Amino acid sequence: MSERSIVSTITGLLYPFVVLFGIYIIVNGHDTPGGGFQGGAILAAMFIGRYIVDPTNDLSIERAVLVEKAIFAAVIVIPAALVLSLAAQQTAWLREPYLIAMNLLIGFKVAIGLTILVFRYAFYEDS
Amino acid sequence: MVEATIFVSLAVLAVLAIESRVLRLSVIYLGIFSLLISFLYLYYNAPDVAIAEAVMASGLTTLLFLTALKRYRVYRICFTNEAFETVTDRYIVEGTRRGALLHEVEQFCIARELEPQIVCTPESLDVVSRRGRYDLIIRQEGDELRIYGDGQNYLVDELEVLLILHYHDLNVRFVRTGESTDQADESVEGTTGEQAS
Numbered sequence: 001m002s003e004r005s006i007v008s009t010i011t012g013l014l015y016p017f018v019v020l021f022g023i024y025i026i027v028n029g030h031d032t033p034g035g036g037f038q039g040g041a042i043l044a045a046m047f048i049g050r051y052i053v054d055p056t057n058d059l060s061i062e063r064a065v066l067v068e069k070a071i072f073a074a075v076i077v078i079p080a081a082l083v084l085s086l087a088a089q090q091t092a093w094l095r096e097p098y099l100i101a102m103n104l105l106i107g108f109k110v111a112i113g114l115t116i117l118v119f120r121y122a123f124y125e126d127s
Numbered sequence: 128m129v130e131a132t133i134f135v136s137l138a139v140l141a142v143l144a145i146e147s148r149v150l151r152l153s154v155i156y157l158g159i160f161s162l163l164i165s166f167l168y169l170y171y172n173a174p175d176v177a178i179a180e181a182v183m184a185s186g187l188t189t190l191l192f193l194t195a196l197k198r199y200r201v202y203r204i205c206f207t208n209e210a211f212e213t214v215t216d217r218y219i220v221e222g223t224r225r226g227a228l229l230h231e232v233e234q235f236c237i238a239r240e241l242e243p244q245i246v247c248t249p250e251s252l253d254v255v256s257r258r259g260r261y262d263l264i265i266r267q268e269g270d271e272l273r274i275y276g277d278g279q280n281y282l283v284d285e286l287e288v289l290l291i292l293h294y295h296d297l298n299v300r301f302v303r304t305g306e307s308t309d310q311a312d313e314s315v316e317g318t319t320g321e322q323a324s
Binding site: 025033034035037038041042044045048049051052114118121122 | 182
């Protein structure tokens with residue numbers, strides 16, 4: 001597609017930086033502004049921006065839904081297990097890794113969820 | 128001072144977004160509007176909210192609106208003139224009779240809730256029609272304006288009556304194309320179906 005080569009080249013250059021920024025916001029969310037939701041939305045914006053540049057449907061929605069469900073289950077199970085195990089409540093060192101892990105899970109869940117939303121709307125819903 | 132500037136520009140952008148007749152422009156105005164609001168949140172020491180606003184409103188909803196516009200009924204018009212090296216946008220908005228005609232076509236589309244998208248190009252008719260994504264091609268050849276439209280589409284009939292009535296001095300001639308390329312046909316059929324319902 002030669003007509004869109006300027007836009008696709010620029011966005012191609014930007015992708016790694018957008019992904020890095022999104023992951024930075026997720027990972028550093030527990031002590032700076034940001035967090036799982038904001039970082040996940042940035043990651044989703046990258047996927048949707050790619051659709052605007054090159055509208056090909058190469059994302060398997062079923063697989064994405066499966067991954068999202070798995071992450072959602074993890075978001076529920078991990079805090080529950082941590083609360084139920086009394087040993088974990090006495091260890092202060094677990095606090096930071098726990099927050100980072102939960103932020104990562106929520107971030108990926110939001111990213112995948114928003115991407116599924118837009119891709120479903122763009123490819124499957126009839127106007 | 129900063130606050131007042133942002134508030135005034137917010138109001139101006141909101142009015143522009145509503146009053147603009149081109150949907151794509153409205154989307155861009157809304158994007159700038161949300162970006163300014165997120166600056167305002169930052170100014171009020173709420174960086175967390177500012178990030179959420181910038182990402183969601185300025186990034187995601189703009190992209191979502193653009194995605195929706197891709198699916199909106201866009202009526203694509205191509206204006207070709209091989210005699211010129213380059214055709215700029217100024218070429219249509221100048222106060223000429225030809226500019227008035229293109230404006231008339233634009234108003235025609237807006238009145239029927241179609242989003243007109245006019246492309247001006249010096250490329251030849253063959254190149255343009257092979258690309259197959261225009262619903263209407265207007266070609267200038269010397270003094271003559273030839274308009275190529277799908278013969279099946281009744282919008283083209285209405286447009287023909289309108290233009291020949293008002294612009295007979297411009298040498299307008301309509302050429303009906305039967306089966307054009309698939310993509311163009313599809314979108315035209317889509318528009319007629321929507322209009323009929």
